[in-house]
Amino acid sequence: MNAHDSHSPADSNTGPEPFVGQSVRRTEDLRLLTGQGMFTDDAVVVDPVYCAILRSPHAHARIVSVDTSRAQAMPEVVLAISGAEAAEHWTQIPAGMDLMDMKLPKVYAIATDKVHYEGEPVAAVVAETRYAAEDALAAIDVEYEPLPAVASVEDALGVHPFDAPDGPWSPKAVLYEEWGHNIQCDWAFEIGDPDAVFASAPHVVSCRPAAHRYSGVPMETRAVVAEYDAGRETLKMRVSTQLPHQSRTLIAQILGLSEPNVQVLADDVGGGFGNKTQVDAEVIPALMAKLSGRAVKWFEPRGDWLSSGPASRDYAHHVEGAFDNDGTLLAIREHLVGDEGCDGATRSAGLGALLVGGTYSAGPYHVRSYKARVQAVVTNKAPYGAYRGYGKETANLAIERLMDTAAAKLGIDPVAIRQHNLVREFPYEMAAGPIIESGSFSQLLDMVTEAMDLPALRLRQEQARAEGRHVGIGVISFLEPSAGSIPMSVFNGYETASVRIMPDGKAMVLSGLQGIGQGVETSLAQITADRLGLHPGDVRIVYGDTKAVPYGLGAYASRGATYGMSAVYEAAGEVRRKLLKAAAGMLEVDPEDLELGRGEVWVAGVPTTRLSVQEVARAVYLSPGPYATLPGEESPTLEANHVWTNPNVSWVPDEHGRVRLYPTHGSGAQGVVVEVDVETGEIQIEKMWIAHDCGKVVNPAIVHGQIIGSTVQGLGGTMFEQLSYDDQGKLLTKTLNDYQLPNIMSVPPIEVLHMETPSPITPLGTKGVGEGGCIGTPAVLLSAVEDALREFGVTVERTPLDPMRVRALVRNAPQTAPVAG
Amino acid sequence: MRTTSFDYTRATSIDEALGALASGAQVLAGGQSLLQSMKLRQASPQHLVDINELDELRAVDLEDGGLRLGALTRIAELCVIAEVAAMFPSLQQAAKLTADVQVRNRATIGGNLCFANPRSNMASTLISLRAEVTVRSDGGSRRLAVEELFSGYLQTVLSSGDLLTDVHLPDPGRDARGAYREISRQPNGVPVVNVAVAVAEGRVTGIGVGGLGVRPLRARLVEEALTHVDVNDPRAVDEAAALLAGDLASTEPLSDMHGSAEYRLEAAVVLLRRLVLATTNERG
Amino acid sequence: MAESKTTITVSVNGTEHTCQVAPRTLLVDLIRDDLRLTGTHIGCEEGICGACTVTVDGELVKSCLFLAVQADGKDVTTVEGLTPKCGTSRLQESFRGNFALQCGFCTSGMVVAADALLRENPDPSEQEIKEHLVGNLCRCTGYLSIIDAVRAAANQEVTS
Secondary structure (H helix, E strand, O other), X not given: OOOOOOOOOOOOOOOOOOOOOXXXXXOOHHHHHOOOOOEHHHOOOOOOEEEEEEEOOOOOEEEEEEEXXXXXXOOOEEEEEEHHHHOOOOOOOOOOEOOOOOOOOOOOOOOOOEEOOOOOEEEEEEEOOHHHHHHHHOOOEEEEEEOOOOOOHHHHHOXXXXXXXXXXXOOOOOOOOOXXXXXXXXXXXXXXXXXXXXXXXXXXEEEOOEEEEEOOOOOOOOEEEEEEEOOOOEEEEEEOOOOHHHHHHHHHHHHXXXXXXXXXXXXXXXXXXXXOOOOOOOHHHHHHHHHHOOOEEEEOOHHHHHHHOOXXXXXXXXXXXXXXXXXXXXXXXXXXXXXXXXXXXXXXOOHHHHHHHHHOOXXXXXXXXXXXXXXEEOOXXXXXXXXOXXXXXXXXXXXXXXHHHHHHHHOOOHHHHHHHHEOOOOOEEOOOOOEXXXXXXXXXXXXXXXXXXXXXXXXXXXXXXXXXXXXXXXXXXXXXXXXXXXXXXXXXXXXXXXXXXXXXXXXXXXXXXXXXOOOHHHHHHHHHHHHHOOXXXXXXXXXOEOOOOOOOOOOOOOOHHHHHHHHHHHHHHHHHHHHHHHHHHHHOOOHHHEEEEOOEEEEOOEEEEEEEHHHHHHHHHOOOOHHHHOOOOOOOOOEEEEEEOOOOOEOOOOOOOOOEOOOEEEEEEEEEEEEEOOOOOOEEEEEEEEEEEOEOOOOHHHHHHHHHHHHHHHHHHHHOOOOOEOOOOOEXXXXXXXOOOOOHHHOOOEEEXXXXXXXXXXXXXXXXXXXXXXXXXXXHHHHHHHHHOHHHOOOOOEOOOOHHHHHHHHHOOOOOOOOOO | OOOOOOEEEEOOOHHHHHHXXXXXXXXXXXXXXXXXXXXXXXXXXXXXXXOOOOHHHOOEEEEOOEEEEEOOOEHHHHOOOHHHHHHOHHHHXXXXXXXXXXXXXXXXXXXXXXXXXXXXXXXXXXXHOOOEEEEEEOOEEEEEEHHHOEEEOOEEOOOOOOEEEEEEEOOOOOOOEEEEEEEEOOOOOOEEEEEEEEEEOOEEEEEEEEOOEOOOEEOHHHHHHHOOOOOOOHXXXXXXXXXXXXXXXXXXXXXXOOEOHHHHHHHHHHXXXXXXXXXXXXXX | OOOOOEEEEEEEOOEEEEEEEOOOOEHHHHHHHHOOOOOOOOXXXXXXXXXXXXXXXXXXXXXXHOEHHHHOOOEEEOHHHHOOOOOOOHHHHHHXXXXXXXXXXXXXXXXXXXXXXXXXXXXXXXXXXXXXOOOOOOOXXXXXXXXXXXXXXXXXXXXX
16 A cells, blocks of 8 residues: 555654644544544533424425424424425525526525425424424425426426527426526636637547536534524524534524624534535524524434435536647637536535636646636536535546547547646646646656556556456546635635734634634644744634634635635734744844744744743733733734735636636646456456645645545545436435445555645645545546547546446447457 | 334244234344334334344254254354355355445344345345245244245235244255355445356356346246356356346346346346356366 | 333443433434433434444444344443543554544544454454445545554554
8 A cells, every 4th residue: 555655644743843744643633533522413402402304305396385283283392384484584595606697596495385306395393302303294294286397407408508508498397487497607708719729720629528416425414503592682503514604694694683693613523525515404403493492403314415415516518629730739618517406506506616617627738719608507406516626626527538539539648648738837827717826737747657657557458458358547637726716605715813822822723714624723733833933732723613713714615725824824923923022022132033943932042041932921911911021012912813815816807707716726647547347337446646736735644635535535426426316306316325435445545646836825835635636536537447448439428437337338339349258 | 314113022032023023013133224214214113023132043053964044143143154154155255245344243144035125145145055944923934945035126925923033055065166246336335236156066056146126036047048058168158147137037127226127137147157157167 | 192211221331321212212312312422423324324333242333223222231332432531542543643534523433343343353454454344434534544544553553
């Protein structure tokens, strides 16, 4: 196993400074390993009642009536409520995103007149036990008038947009009558006269890569513990969320509460992956707490998550590339159509992923002519949400499949055509608008192919083919835009930090980030420790409490290393300045003459003239106090706030309609070797390689874990996981038996190679990390399977790669090849 | 979700269990499938009789050159019982691929059969070994072949008062071999399709197939055809294996998102051909 | 119509508890809600994810597929019971040293399962570790660090 070749897991907590760059053991782990974590449902509250939600069995239906009286009469039931009754107490769900003229459904968290997917809430109950609450669901009588189910893009539009991009549409049914059609957003832009370039290009290649529906599926489903204090009109909510502050804003708005009266707490969150970035059913237990006067616990059943949780992917590209004879990419025309389910903007903000997909389809390659059209289509399936990758994997699949297609058509080696087109000079302004601030794309691709020993692999592949075995090799590059900053949405572009040294010389950091497993307590402590001359163990990181932390934006879009770390770095820098100033006064030297580390400050070259940070802190706060220690200082304690923004975000569309939503860009390259059993369709993954560059690495072991984890999610999504519906919009994957998350037997050896190309726009040189494996893995697997099946002449451009579908590719292949006995 | 409410009896004797069953109770053995379906509220029994304390259902004995396994034999035990490893290696292979350690520690061979999952690897393997079960009720006991136990999707021929007490594995014969193989989306995932083959003295003695029909099947037509062909001839074996389509005609094909009926048949034929060639030609 | 309840006596992590439970009460609910040992988690409640893994009389089980009444007279061990009074066990320390957890939700079940493996097989191969942990799903780590952690604990080569 090569998994740990490139970092040392040695405990560095007592190691030398600086702490940034070391695999410092995680602060979080002690409680999590010993069963002392505080996940939402772990919270103990006085005399709780339990919430259960009745969900629609129909994909599309009018609600004729909801009668909760039988449920209400059950002995342990405290309250049963229909959507119509709830609507008297709350507002419709505010949109998580509102830009690009997108259409916004006007819906309540519990449906009132119509259901748009199987799984949409139609009533809710609280009862003395979870068992009684679930029993009561069966006693709620709902009469539905079923409507035709829109189960596909074809159902939604009557014709596929690849065949008729502008219609006319003839929908099977319209989800939202006021729209008159089923398109939530239709966005297009172009630059560099791409049609003219195509008209004169020596080669035009096209392909239609597509991905099925899958999602993040964190191990902890959604969960809420809500307590309402009627006397104070305050609501305290524990929520399993990535966005405590935005959740507070939206929940306060929905319930008509004053925002300062709402506290959202998120201690330990059992995985997010983008899936916990909306307020939808979470508000139901809050309303039940307000109406019942009891503390309400809601811990979503896994089946409810699968039927109503945020879904992702489910898109199709028609992408065309214009190429010169030498393989130079001249222009791209990209048409992306997404099946969003019932909504990608109000209940859940997945629509942005399609916009990102349309923006980044050039990937890490140089091209000056670019045209994109994105159509987001609504159907009668669960809402479309954010999930690790958020459109970057969508873009990657388009460009990487296009590169393979072009390589085959032009007779160029697939690695060579990539190397030929990779961006080499930075900063690089993409045709689509974003500025790639730095990178080493070509070196990353070299790293992967060298680690793979590609020539030896090709030889082995030939030998295998001679034996009738079908070995395939895939190599791809990927771009990993991070720190997404979407205007008019809950995914905005700033982060807050408040850093303070306490009188005992230890530090507290309040961060707007949210811990969801990515180790923010550890890495933010490393940064703060270096700035303040402390040990990471003496730095307390506080997040996930809207009562304690200034308004910040939480965990999404791999933004922690760009926004969160930079905010902490800058705020800690201001505290450092004041700390040194006070110490200089106490030691009667210049601040510039001082050095700071290991909890002490001393005069450079005179190590005996020293003070502990604790002595300075006590002097500043108490004895003698700030008048003496920080005279003339505007804010004379050891505390500072910082809100970090950056210049590479631009959300005012330019004359071409382009915006810049990602300020930092990680990147990488991937390789894989697979063997396909062409008779059964089974795929054996022999080994994967991934070279990754996220700029300055703060904690190598944490970064390593993010890369492996995201790669295995990409693998699971491409091969095993599937949110599947029948042609009536009925969900077929209601348990984890059918929605198969990758298990430990399914993970191949993965070799990770690291490179650090610092970002010039962040103070530490950091870029985001965490999505890379999700971005590149689908494309590299498709590429390898196509390579394995090359003699059959098949195009492999759709996921999932399950045995049935892979076998069908071979069965329906234009050519036949000999098989092993 | 959680289950609906039910009454619970912990049986202390087989007779007590039979009495409860006669009055409408349902058996709780390992519970690994039953509790799952109850929590999904696909099943809502009013009364469960827990047979886990009935040690007489846990016996493993040599019997007529074969083996008798009490119905409460855990799948985990099948993975380690020396006689199983020695006499019925395919059963051990299949046991080790069943779900996971935690589930195998609870799941029982009798419970697995009675749940009648068409993808059950225990069922197809036991069919290939020509295993029989003993079923007891108030009225006495009877024996039937494993493949006769299943009447449809998740359905058996047992009636409400019946208790499956034993599984009988007959003498595997001289120079016995056997093998089990499955296709699933990922290792230890629910099998899409699975095949077990038993061989003695170089001849195929039994073939069981799961995931092909709505109930586990014995591939009688294939077995019959293989008695007439040279099992060293891949083409002949392939032709015989293709008769699986005829065996499937006795029941309804299974088809779902993990495998269409077409794929399942195609894949089962491939597995069958490979297993027959491997088991009949291997050197002891 | 409050359900009829039966009285059971169950030893959890060495402490004997006498509890009133309805027949349908799952062992995991008894552990979490009644005994307030919230280290044992529920990830799917369908017996698939393994987050609720505990041992009953030393045998590894999923406590969401086990009725509380069936634990009557038995010894249950949860992650809390594997944790020393002070600090962490060698296995827990190995998980930490190998960064074998991220969000930590699956971790309790993973630690209980890995601990059971090392008790019966002190020096497992990589394949044996994989076969043993196949019923414990982890969505964050991609498992490789977990395999490393278990091997390191087995080799007593806990980095320190």
